[in-house]
Amino acid sequence: MKRxxxxxxxxxxxxxxxxxxxxxxxxxxxxDNLFSGRRENIEPFLNHDSFxxxxxxxxxxxxxxxxxxxxxxxxxxxxxxxxxDPIKTRKTNFHGTLNVLELSRATGARLLFxxxxxxxxDPEVHPQPESYRGNVSITGIRSCYDVGKMDAEGLCFDFMxxxxxxxxxxxxxxxxxxxxxEDDGRVVSNFIAQALKGRDLTIYGDGSQTRSFQFVSDLxxxxxxAMAKDDFTGxxxxxNPGEFTIKELAEKVLEAIPSSISRVVFMPxxxxxxxxxxxxxxxAMSVLGWRPTVQLDEGLRRTIAYFEEALVExxxxxxx
Ligand code: NAD
Ligand code: UDP
Numbered sequence: 001m002k003r004x005x006x007x008x009x010x011x012x013x014x015x016x017x018x019x020x021x022x023x024x025x026x027x028x029x030x031x032d033n034l035f036s037g038r039r040e041n042i043e044p045f046l047n048h049d050s051f052x053x054x055x056x057x058x059x060x061x062x063x064x065x066x067x068x069x070x071x072x073x074x075x076x077x078x079x080x081x082x083x084x085d086p087i088k089t090r091k092t093n094f095h096g097t098l099n100v101l102e103l104s105r106a107t108g109a110r111l112l113f114x115x116x117x118x119x120x121x122d123p124e125v126h127p128q129p130e131s132y133r134g135n136v137s138i139t140g141i142r143s144c145y146d147v148g149k150m151d152a153e154g155l156c157f158d159f160m161x162x163x164x165x166x167x168x169x170x171x172x173x174x175x176x177x178x179x180x181x182e183d184d185g186r187v188v189s190n191f192i193a194q195a196l197k198g199r200d201l202t203i204y205g206d207g208s209q210t211r212s213f214q215f216v217s218d219l220x221x222x223x224x225x226a227m228a229k230d231d232f233t234g235x236x237x238x239x240n241p242g243e244f245t246i247k248e249l250a251e252k253v254l255e256a257i258p259s260s261i262s263r264v265v266f267m268p269x270x271x272x273x274x275x276x277x278x279x280x281x282x283x284a285m286s287v288l289g290w291r292p293t294v295q296l297d298e299g300l301r302r303t304i305a306y307f308e309e310a311l312v313e314x315x316x317x318x319x320x
Pocket of ligand 2: 078079174185186187188190191202203204205209211246269270273274
């Protein structure tokens with residue numbers, strides 16, 4: 001049995017990871033300030049003997065604890081969340097990662113850092129390999145997140161060179177699935193919640209921008225493989241190369257929820273919104289032996305089933 005710290009464990013991805021780790025027989029400590037995460041995501045684990053929850057901010061020094069591994073996920077991921085208090089997002093990326101690295105140094109725990117495809121910015125190289133250095137706007141509204149994550153990645157490598165920290169960096173591409181908040185603000189949860197409520201689907205811009213959507217179970221499997229791999233630092237892309245325009249995604253959601261009375265409406269495109277994104281996963285396949293298995297139609301079906309149940313519980317089908 002391993003003892004594992006998951007920062008950001010009450011969030012969307014963290015809650016799936018914890019469920020998997022506990023099922024595997026590991027002991028998990030979840031550290032989260034519940035900024036964008038939810039207590040209900042971790043409620044099923046609260047009575048588990050091998051689970052404990054520390055409600056605290058990763059920017060505060062982390063108490064010394066006996067651990068073997070750290071998955072460092074704490075950071076808001078949805079643009080409305082990370083842009084809500086951009087200075088705090090930068091602090092979370094820098095001070096939070098510094099604290100986690102200090103804990104790794106003090107305990108010898110192996111660290112996996114959840115970085116992002118956002119480090120490629122609005123990419124001019126397509127698809128994006130790990131060697132691409134990106135096209136980010138240093139002063140733009142996304143920089144608290146993308147430059148913040150770049151800085152945190154660099155910090156991991158500085159700690160490795162200076163202190164021999166055993167770390168690995170994964171760059172996660174757009175991931176979706178159950179446990180996303182209905183008001184998360186990201187496109188998959190927005191479209192599904194809108195369609196289920198009979199509201200119009202809000203496409204930002206003309207909907208020709210692309211994203212590559214990964215189902216959360218594929219990501220969790222990739223994270224665990226990356227963590228288990230010896231002599232490996234990354235960075236490595238973890239994403240599903242299936243690429244769709246946002247307009248195609250809206251059409252798929254409306255097809256999958258045939259009872260919906262929703263239409264699509266077009267709204268202004270946010271500043272610095274990347275025009276295209278698709279992972280080159282050659283490294284993940286060759287070095288980690290990982291590839292995604294859940295394609296978009298199937299992943300959407302599972303996510304819609306989750307949202308249907310969650311909205312019924314909230315009695316929130318008022319407009320349908
Ligand atoms: P999320 O917002 O659901 O989860 C983030 C969690 O971190 C939340 O529970 C939040 O409360 C917690 N948190 C935020 N700031 C904190 C702080 N200062 N101290 C303690 N806890 C804090 O987002 P998610 O989609 O689950 O993303 C998890 C990680 O994966 C993030 O680091 C994100 O950058 C990365 N990532 C996600 C995606 C994606 O598509 N979901 C893509 C790329 C990278
Ligand atoms: N988007 C959209 N409607 C929404 C939410 C998002 O058209 O209701 C667009 C957004 O402008 C972006 C894409 O969908 O082009 C993906 O947005 P998301 O916030 O999910 O992820 P990110 O931009 O961080 O990749």
